[in-house]
Structure formats: structure tokens, C-alpha cells
Amino acid sequence: MDNVLILGGTQFFGKRLVEKLLKQGKSVTIATRGKTKDPFGDRVQRLIIDREDKESIINETEGKNWDVVYDQTCYSPQEARDAAEALKEKVKRYIFTSTMAVYDYGTNNVEENFNPYEYQITYKGRRDYPGYEGYKEAKRASEAHLFQETNFEVVAIRFPIVIGKDDYTNRLKLHVEKVMGNEPIGIPNEEARYSFILSHEAASFLYEMGLSNFTGPVNPGCDGDISMGELMRKIEGITELKAKITNELTPENASPYALPGSWSINTNKVKELGYSFSDLHQTLDELIHYYKG
Structure with a gap:
């Protein structure tokens, strides 16, 4: 993993991920709307995209290739499909920032409690998913598209509450x-x-998943x-x-x-993979x- 694209990367643990990648000598491109200032100066390359405009992603990524893409800003299955189609044959590995909200309400949720490989996808935009129930459905369907309809190496990181x-x-x-x-x-x-999970540990885990050959959904956290x-x-x-x-x-x-x-989530799988958290x-x-x- 030498050349990395981040869809997002200008807020919270996304900024921490960029700094981690830069510290490790990676070449980093961030793709955003360009409306949030970032502290990276000339250390990163920048693309201006709109997640609700597929053509902007196609145009900005034309002729470019990356080893890994981190998708931090996907809030609908339509956006997942648009990004995946725009990045086809430009990226090998797709790290999706998902959420424990893909699970039904309950405690100690294991990864198998939501199966994105069998979830029926309805393609809608982010504005069609209001509230917590909308957020849950949007992330479920986004995961489902990436696992069912693409040829990337896909990881869905189901973060708990980040603090x-x-x-x-x-x-x-x-x-x-x-x-x-x-x-x-x-x-x-x-x-x-x-x-819960600490923001710097969320960023570190994202980084590690970029290096790993693991694919599938996973629950990191305390x-x-x-x-x-x-x-x-x-x-x-x-x-x-x-x-x-x-x-x-x-x-x-x-x-x-x-x-x-x-x-809440069960973290046994991530511990079996060798990772630990505070x-x-x-x-x-x-x-x-x-x-x-």
C-alpha cells in the first residue's frame, strides 16, 4: 500500500488517518467537495468531487490509479455504486467506513448478525434516508453493493461510537x-x-486494514x-x-x-485477527x- 485515495479525510478520525499515512511515507490523495479546510498543505494531492454527482468522480479520477481507497463519506447505496463504477480498474482494495448501526438494536452483535452478501439493495440517494433508521438502511445497502456487485477486495469496518x-x-x-x-x-x-472506540485507534485500524489481506465485515472497538x-x-x-x-x-x-x-458489538473477531483496543x-x-x- 503505497498510493492511497481517501474519499473524505478532512474531519475527525479521517484527518488522523491522513496523518498516519503521511507519517508512514504513503502518497495520499484526498477527494472532497473542497469546502472544508485541511491542515495537510502540499503533502497531499486533492480532487474536488461531489458524492451526489457521479461524473465529478469519473472526471477527477480519470487516468489515475491507487492501491487502496478509503471511503469515509458514503451515505447511500447510490453513492457506493457511483464510486465503485468510477473507480473500477483504478483501485484494488476498498476500505468502507461502515457502522454498528447496520445491526438491529441489541447488544453483543457479531459480524454474522448482518449479512451484506444477501441483503436486497434498493438504490436511493442520501436525501432519501432520514434519521437513524435511514442511516441504518443506507449503510446496509452500501455494504451490500460493495460486497455483491464489485470485484474489489472489500472491508466494511463497522465502527461503534467514535470518541x-x-x-x-x-x-x-x-x-x-x-x-x-x-x-x-x-x-x-x-x-x-x-x-465505543477512540478516534486515534479508529484511524490506526483503518490504516492496518489497508495493509492487511483481510476482507469482509469487522467490528473494531473497546x-x-x-x-x-x-x-x-x-x-x-x-x-x-x-x-x-x-x-x-x-x-x-x-x-x-x-x-x-x-x-453494541462483539469484538472477538478483531481480537482473533490480532488487534486490541484501549x-x-x-x-x-x-x-x-x-x-x-
Whole structure:
């Protein structure tokens, strides 16, 4: 893996992936809409594409070849099909940033709980997939297209919730700020359980999958999961303040993790492949202390 294309790469762990690749001496091209500034200067090549405009991808990639493409910005099966067709015979290996949301709500989901090789694909654009249910369907169908309809070496990385000091969404930070500000936080189900991964470990795993010969879906992340109630008790313990939890959600108080059910993953396969990740509880404790200040 010497020559790499990243669809995206200008936000969160995508930026970390670019820096990792550059540090390892790889030639990196990032393909974006060109609307988000990046810190890479002349160390990367840039393509301007629109994921909703197939011709822009065809035109920008004409006459070029890469060893690996990392797809960080696909939000519909139509986009997956367009990118795959535009990159046919230009790329050997396709690393798709997927999500644990491809699974039905529940805990300890193993990779076999969603089979992209048999999922029936309906091709629609990103605007036709609203909300969490839409996101779930879009990622499922995108995986399905890549595994069923292309000849790439495909890896679907089903990330859990990504957290880190560089998390621009501030989702975990919001919970700490609500407690410290004595503000109510809307959590409809304190028993709902979720899995997490640190942003720098997400980037490192993406990098490793580019080097690997593994294909198929895989669940990376911290071992185990945590309930919303347990997370709030952690925050209370570290801040020494009492959380004001309500099950009456409003746009102002709703937890970003107030999902319709549990979503957590089983990481046995990734451990069998030889990869390990930070301890979940130590990770959360360190970030809560960081956000507390």
C-alpha cells in the first residue's frame, strides 16, 4: 500500500488517518467537495468531487490509479455504486467506513448478525434516508453493493461510537457539560448499552486494514459496552455532581446518545485477527476528566 485515495479525510478520525499515512511515507490523495479546510498543505494531492454527482468522480479520477481507497463519506447505496463504477480498474482494495448501526438494536452483535452478501439493495440517494433508521438502511445497502456487485477486495469496518479529545461533535462532552451546569439531560432509557472506540485507534485500524489481506465485515472497538445509566454515574463520580436526568426529551435537553435501543458489538473477531483496543472504562474516565477541565 503505497498510493492511497481517501474519499473524505478532512474531519475527525479521517484527518488522523491522513496523518498516519503521511507519517508512514504513503502518497495520499484526498477527494472532497473542497469546502472544508485541511491542515495537510502540499503533502497531499486533492480532487474536488461531489458524492451526489457521479461524473465529478469519473472526471477527477480519470487516468489515475491507487492501491487502496478509503471511503469515509458514503451515505447511500447510490453513492457506493457511483464510486465503485468510477473507480473500477483504478483501485484494488476498498476500505468502507461502515457502522454498528447496520445491526438491529441489541447488544453483543457479531459480524454474522448482518449479512451484506444477501441483503436486497434498493438504490436511493442520501436525501432519501432520514434519521437513524435511514442511516441504518443506507449503510446496509452500501455494504451490500460493495460486497455483491464489485470485484474489489472489500472491508466494511463497522465502527461503534467514535470518541476522543478531537471529537468535533462534542457528544460525550455535552453530557459532562450538562451535569456540570446543573442542566437536565434527556435520556429515555438508562439501560440502553453502547460500544465505543477512540478516534486515534479508529484511524490506526483503518490504516492496518489497508495493509492487511483481510476482507469482509469487522467490528473494531473497546471490548464490552456500557449503559447510559452507568455512563452518567461515571460522570457524577468524576464531577462530584448529581445529574438531572429526565425521560421527557426536548431538542434542548436530548442526549445525542438517546437512541431507540441498545447498539453494541462483539469484538472477538478483531481480537482473533490480532488487534486490541484501549480499555473502555479507562478511556471514558480519561475523557470525562478532560472535559471536566
